[in-house]
Amino acid sequence: MALGKHILAEFKACDEKVLNDIKTIENLLLRAAKEAGVFVLGSSFHRFEPHGVSGVVIISESHLSIHTWPELGYAAVDIFTCGEDVKPEKSFEFLRDELRSLDASFETISRGEL
Amino acid sequence: MALGKHILAEFKACDEKVLNDIKTIENLLLRAAKEAGVFVLGSSFHRFEPHGVSGVVIISESHLSIHTWPELGYAAVDIFTCGEDVKPEKSFEFLRDELRSLDASFETISRGEL
Numbered sequence: 528m529a530l531g532k533h534i535l536a537e538f539k540a541c542d543e544k545v546l547n548d549i550k551t552i553e554n555l556l557l558r559a560a561k562e563a564g565v566f567v568l569g570s571s572f573h574r575f576e577p578h579g580v581s582g583v584v585i586i587s588e589s590h591l592s593i594h595t596w597p598e599l600g601y602a603a604v605d606i607f608t609c610g611e612d613v614k615p616e617k618s619f620e621f622l623r624d625e626l627r628s629l630d631a632s633f634e635t636i637s638r639g640e641l
Numbered sequence: 642m643a644l645g646k647h648i649l650a651e652f653k654a655c656d657e658k659v660l661n662d663i664k665t666i667e668n669l670l671l672r673a674a675k676e677a678g679v680f681v682l683g684s685s686f687h688r689f690e691p692h693g694v695s696g697v698v699i700i701s702e703s704h705l706s707i708h709t710w711p712e713l714g715y716a717a718v719d720i721f722t723c724g725e726d727v728k729p730e731k732s733f734e735f736l737r738d739e740l741r742s743l744d745a746s747f748e749t750i751s752r753g754e755l
Contacts, residue, residue: 530710530713530715530717531708531717533649533717535647535750535752537752537753539755568687568695569685569687570685571683571684571685571697571699573682573683573699575701581682581699581703581704582699583685583697583699583704583706585685585687585695585696585697587689589695589708590695590697590706590708592697592704592706592721594645594703594704594721594723596644596753599644599753599755601644601753601755603644603645603647603721603752603753605719605721607706607708607717607719609708636649638649638651638717639651639710639713639715639717641653641713641715
């Protein structure tokens with residue numbers, strides 16, 4: 528039995544402007560949480576100079592995080608969920624489309640196999 | 642070249658009281674960030690009923706997160722860092738000791754291999 532399901536997503540060849548806009552990235556991560564069917568408890572986002580955004584959404588079923596490198600067209604996203612009813616793959620598909628990634632992949636890692 | 646180093650740590654057989662105390666967990670994750678030599682930008686922690694704590698520390702080099710299941714003596718910790726000078730393994734060792742885990746392990750995943 529695994530307590531959690533952790534999706535590590537790699538989004539390459541993304542739209543650089545989207546990756547560098549903190550408001551858009553925050554909005555997308557919150558919408559990605561909604562796509563997965565999870566309940567949002569809080570969030571924290573930061574923009575870096577000269578470029579890049581980091582952010583985390585805490586959900587009742589764990590967290591989503593994003594770190595962007597706009598200058599490289601790359602974003603690293605984690606979707607860590609618990610429970611049977613949530614659909615983190617939907618978050619992945621949503622973000623792939625919204626970040627306009629031409630090269631997106633993910634791996635799934637089981638957490639808490641007790 | 643990898644942009645980030647992502648440590649996924651599994652802490653089993655931990656001290657249940659430590660895992661259920663939000664103030665202690667927040668303090669430990671902030672100190673773990675300091676052990677790694679990273680700069681903290683912000684943090685967000687939540688306590689669940691009847692038990693469990695989730696929290697994230699946003700750092701200039703990415704993030705640390707923790708989710709605890711005190712009733713099972715288990716905590717899932719992620720340490721996502723960038724840069725050559727940071728030492729996320731030190732965070733792992735610090736948390737292993739402070740959570741009093743008798744069964745701790747981690748795997749390291751390269752993120753952003755462009």
